[in-house]
Amino acid sequence: MASYTADRAGAAARLILIVDQFEEVFTLAEESERQTFIDVLQAISDADGTTPAPAVVVLGMRADFSQNCFGYPPLEDALQHRQRLLPAMTIPQLTEAIERPAEAAGVKVEPALVQLLLQDAGLVNADGSTTGRSDAGTLPLLSHALRITWDKRRNQRGPVTAQAYLDVGRLRGAVEQTADGAWNELTEPQQAAGLWILLNLVHIGADPSRDTRNPREWRELLDNAANRAAAEQARDVFVRERLLTADTDTVQITHETLMRSWPRLANAINKHRDGLVWRQRLDEAATAWEQSRSPRWWRRFGDGRDPELLWRSANLDAANEWAAQASELDHPSALGQQFLRRCTRKRTAASAAIGVVISVLLVLSTLLGIATVQTKTALATSTFTQVVAEADRLRVTDTSLAAQLYLTAYRMQPTPALYTSLLETENEPLSQPLPVRHTSIVRTVVVNGTTLASAADDGTVQLWAMSSRPTLASRITESGPVTGIAITPDGTTLVSAQDNGTDSAAATIQMWKIADPAHPAAMGAAIPAGIGHVRGLAISPDGKTLASVGGDGATGLWNVTDPAHLVPLGARLPGTARMLYGTGVTFSPDGNTLAIPGDDGTIRLWNVTDPATPVSLAPLQGGSRVTYAIAYSTNRKIMVTGGGDTVMRIWDVTDPTRVALLNQPVTTPGASILSIAVSPDGTTVAAATADNTVSLWNITDPAHPVPLGVPLTGHGRGVGAVAFSPDGQTLVTGSADSTVRLWALPPTRLVGPQGNVTAVAFSHNGRILAVAGADNSVRLWDTTAPTTPVAAGPALRQDGFVNAVAFNRDDTILASGGYGKAVRLWNVTDPKRASQLGTDLGFPGEVGGLAISPDGQILAVGCADGTIRLFTLTDPAHPQPLGASLASTPNKLVGTVRFSPDGKVLATAGADHQIWLWDTSDPTRAHSLGPPLARHTDKIYQLTFSPDGKTLGSVGADHTARLWNVADPARADEIGPPLQQQTNAVGGVSYSPDGKTLATGSDDKTVVLWNVTDPTHGTTVGHPITGHINFIYTVGFSPDSETLASGGRDHTVLLWQLNVDRAIQRICQSTAADLNTDAWNTYVSRDVDYNPPCT
Structure with a gap:
């Protein structure tokens, strides 16, 4: 853009840049990317007082996104002074929208087709008079019909005819074809989730003809989805095909025609109509009850909701009967379930109270105790049911809190179902937040030996002593946001970068002595970074060189041999890493290569064998959007990168001058990849993303990364920092929700085979587990301590996939065989x-x-x-x-x-x-x-x-x-x-x-x-x-x-x-901090004394 506008400097006619669907800047872009894009638009449209601006910028945006512009001065100014509201399109305008694009392509549209389209869309009557109706779904609906008609027309050179439109079944047929195409693109779990979403977006009327669209908040829907990932993927396909319309917060069916024209949806609505009516009634009642919360001072007498809004016997009995047999497609929402439980609890308590009154009239002294027991039993049963339901619901969004709730319920009633729920936690990463949280976005986390450091925008660096129960050793307070930290390999020195104001030259770098983390001491004075806002820091493996990436994209190198006197090394290295925060810039394990990400998706490599005279190497294309994260494996010649395109790439860096991509790029489940870490043994990658999750990957075979379980959930906002502990058993994450979480990775999850696991066999003494793999290997694991298995020697190799393994009686011989047409015997004494x-x-x-x-x-x-x-x-x-x-x-x-x-x-x-x-x-x-x-x-x-x-x-x-x-x-x-x-x-x-x-x-x-x-x-x-x-x-x-x-x-x-x-022992070691009093009151009961299961 800069090149184009520069070339046109002085031209008589200015460039006009039209940015359509500008609302996607708020729905699809990360904050840093959004800000940069807005800054670029402002730069090319601002005049300097002597010459006109290089370009005129026109933004096309839906009116319901106007409020999103506040907080961005250029957009606020445009809204106040240069805004033009466009009303809904008129019939002539819609006619032009149908005819003009075809004319531009040299094709005519029959007038009869235009009339049919407008009539089927409900915009005109059969006699040509207007209906007065038009909404946001009209254009996507007409687009459906025209696209299908265009694809199916018989004469590829002739006009688009009404007959072609009739041949595809008019609007109903066009919508049906589009919907079926989208449906067939989904997997079975995504289809189930997609149908559930659509049914939630329908408001059931008194009869089918009165069914209407029901816009919903997407976050609320997602929280109630049985399969969160499948729901998101289904929604994306439906939105892409314009069956759904989504904005920042809500999602809705694009046009009501879909509800009647697509047989699959219409049949589902009719089949589940009774259940959907019940869910609709329940949600409306539950929402009114939830919104009736009284002022905070009144909650001391209850939970603050109006008890008069709770259902009585007739309604409640029927609702409970429906809920007990509801299907996956019409089951009650989490709020609806909570409402039913509270109704049941109130009635149970009331029934018990009536029983007490009657008993008093009969034999007061004897039956009063019985009534009390009944009430307590009813409360205990109700509480147990609620805790299990909450644990089931939270399992998708916060596994660690769910584990605590499962354990709480198990202490109440040790049922077989809860037994297996607890077993499931054994192979799930479990986490708890550090007890002292930051007050702003956590930018960086670093683990070195037994010290954990975290840095945040609140201007602090927290130093923690790592143990089963981490303790805060000290807190370093800076004068501004801390945008990056690094620790020297010997663990004695920490370097921090901080922004000290809005002045781009105000950023400083400070060295700290942390040999005793409880008493950090500044080493020399803070020095100006000289590169604007510092976006990232890295220290070379020998501890002698510091790299700092600035807000202008350039990188400075420093000699830190004497931490009290940093010395700049030569000129700064050019680059485009302006949007980086806290991660990314990285030295190779041998210290000879420096990798720097870029806003344009490139990764710039430098030979820094002599850091005073770095030599540029061939850059890598790391994606179509900004690259945020880079991590080397410390014991393998690979590098992992990720960024705004959500794609993880693994590179062979054996020869830094000939770096090659190893894998087909893998799309991670979440949003932009903000940070990446590789485990110390080189088998696992952790990718932190902007959608609040961290995904783990098995990269034993780096050419074919395989996900390790489902993404980790627990943070409330994007995760921008991730690091492994030296032993690889703990993962540390930092988030925009101001917290740092420690994840206990399950040691009983064995990562090893570079292919499918085809057979397992324990030795007769139980000390060895043999694992056969499709990578032509057998791996032996020492299971003497089954909760902490370790590899027992290198993999045993043979030709072809290994299908079967068996030990002899005294465990001295192992037999293995498979696709290699052979059986091999091994001495495993x-x-x-x-x-x-x-x-x-x-x-x-x-x-x-x-x-x-x-x-x-x-x-x-x-x-x-x-x-x-x-x-x-x-x-x-x-x-x-x-x-x-x-x-x-x-x-x-x-x-x-x-x-x-x-x-x-x-x-x-x-x-x-x-x-x-x-x-x-x-x-x-x-x-x-x-x-x-x-x-x-x-x-x-x-x-x-x-x-x-x-x-x-x-x-x-x-x-x-x-x-x-x-x-x-x-x-x-x-x-x-x-x-x-x-x-x-x-x-x-x-x-x-x-x-x-x-x-x-x-x-x-x-x-x-x-x-x-x-x-x-x-x-x-x-x-x-x-x-x-x-x-x-x-x-x-x-x-x-x-x-x-x-x-x-x-x-x-x-x-x-x-x-x-x-399983219980691991839950208590890893998640005890999650079930605090607030969580107890929310997910267990305010009516039950706080009694966490791990005390």
Whole structure:
């Protein structure tokens, strides 16, 4: 823009720059980007008093966004002095809007088509008279119709005809086609969330003809969504296709035609009409009740809401009956649920009070106590129900507070459902805010050793001693906002940058001695930064060089060998990092390269081997918008970047002169990426975003990053700073909500395989877990302490995906096999020094499953040709075949192989949908035990024997788990009905060694625990356990039945400690500060004394 206006300087005609849909500056841009854009527009439209401005700028903006302009002086001035309000378009203007663009493209629009369009949009009557109606949805609606008609016209060179419009079904058909196209673009969860959104945007009338649009606040809708991410994605697609119209705060259906013209929505409205009416009535009553809050002084006598607005018996009974059976599409909102609970609580208390009065009249002294107990019981039940509901609701937005509420409810009633809810927290990052918060935006967090430093716009740097309960060591107070901090590698010196006023030259840099964090001391005087506002700081790994990025985009280098006397090194390095705050500028681990982000998406690299004479290297294109964040891995030659386009990129920086992009850029779930950190072991990336969340990524294979669980929630505003602790077990985040949070990362989430986890197996002594991966590897984990597993040596490599692993009886041998058409035996006597035994056992095709007999003497291998082959392991370095191969269904992969506990029966299954039982009491003469068991209707993935050998469990692609009575394997038969709880293919199954529990893992991303004490009546324990984000291929119990391992397509293994006390201990260590008295009163009850569950 600057170049263009400069070229036209002195020209007779000035540039006219029209910015249409200017409201998107408020809805789509971050504050820093918005401010810069407004500044640019002001700069090119301001005259200097002697020459006219280079350009005339015209902004087109919806009138309902006028209030957003306040706070931006150039916009306020334009509104006050140069505003022109445009009324709704007239019929002639709308006619021109239809005809003129077509004429510009050399195409005519038939007048009859124009009349039909205006008539169908409800703007004119059949006789041509106007209806007087027009709204914001008219143009998008006409756009739908014209676009579909244009695409479907028969004569590509002729006019756009009324017949073409009739052929697409007029406006109704056009809307239907657009809506169906948008629907088909969504995934199944997004479709469910999208339909839920649409139903929430309909106001149900007395009859279908009176249904109308119901604009809603988007934040309120999002808080009530069952799947927050899916709801946001569905809304974005609907808005893009102009089915919905969204502004800063609200969202609405673009035109009521959608409610009647799209069969999918119309049918859903009719199907759920009764439920939607109930929800509508409930929301209206609950909103009136919520808005009736009395002045603060009156709340000492209650919660401040008018009790007279609460429903009485008839309404309440009917509403509770509806709520109990409401579907996902018409279930009550969180406020509606709270209203119903309060109504029920009031009636219960009133009923109890009436009972007391009657009792007094009968036998006062005896029955008064009974009534009191009844009232307390009713209150306890009501409170329990409320706490569980609040925990369920908060689980999406604040997992840590939800964990505290689940524990609170569990202390009240230890139900199976709450047991599994607590287990789920074991593999979730849990957090708590530091007890002393800043009073403004937190710009930077730095962790060095046991010291945590945070800097904020409130002019302070807080120094904390890191421990299980962090303590504030000291606070440094500056004269202005602290825009950046860094700590030297030895942890003894902190450097801070602060803005001391509006003067661009007023920024200063100060060095602090923090060897004793409780007594920081300034080292020398604060020196002028000389570069305007400081946007970011970084110290080289040798602690000798400081880099500071200024508000003008340039970077200065300083010699800080003597912290009391900073010395500038040469000229400043040019750049465009004007919008950076607190993060971004970074030295490579060897200190030889400096990476600086830019507002234009570029990343500028400098060779600073000699910082006095830096050499520019080839810049990188880091995105289409501003790059905010850069982080190097300290132990791998990679760099990770992110910015305003929400895309994370990973670069190979082995040779800084030839940097290459490693991955297909990955779009993170949130908004702009503001800060990035790489874990000390180089396996995990944390990306902090402007939408209040942090997403974690497994980058073991940097070319294919995989998300680790769902994004972390808990902050109330954008997260602009993130850092890992030196041990990688804690993540620190700083936010615009003025808080710093410490996240306890689950040590039981094993990040390792560079591909799918295909199999897990515990050693018989429980000390080692073997994990097979689609990256051609087996990884061994030391699980001696199952809550803190550690890698046991390097990965064991072989050709092809590894499908199966098994230990022998004394845990000295591990067998592995898979796509490489071979089984490899490993000496794992010392797991840290595992080595191959002999040569591979080769097979004609893929190895599907394998097992070692309980006595350790026989290896059984399932093959792609439908055969099972037995080998003796008497000499494990030279296994020998035992008898002839066993033949199941020809050319159908045998994917799972299991020995019975006594070794006399071998069970196999796979792609032929059948289970085969083989007599292996004499392995040289193994033979089939009767016909195969054929109740599954699709491929069988995994088998498991009960500890007593009398029951066999199987799971498969038909969504079922089945139990079989194999006490007499020759007469085996299914026990009871299938165990069916999961909604997709069931990939993994395992019996607990104590025989009480069966675990199944599924493509629906859940693990289900089954109580099989009575195998004829298996029942679920609580609800399905979530934690994985993709298909769970495999599950396995530890020998003591205390730990369950699960793994699958998300490249991770999760260890579940089934003793709930371990989950409770972690919750109390990581989240105790979240349930303070205010939270208790809000989410538990003001009527119940404060009694947090961790005291």
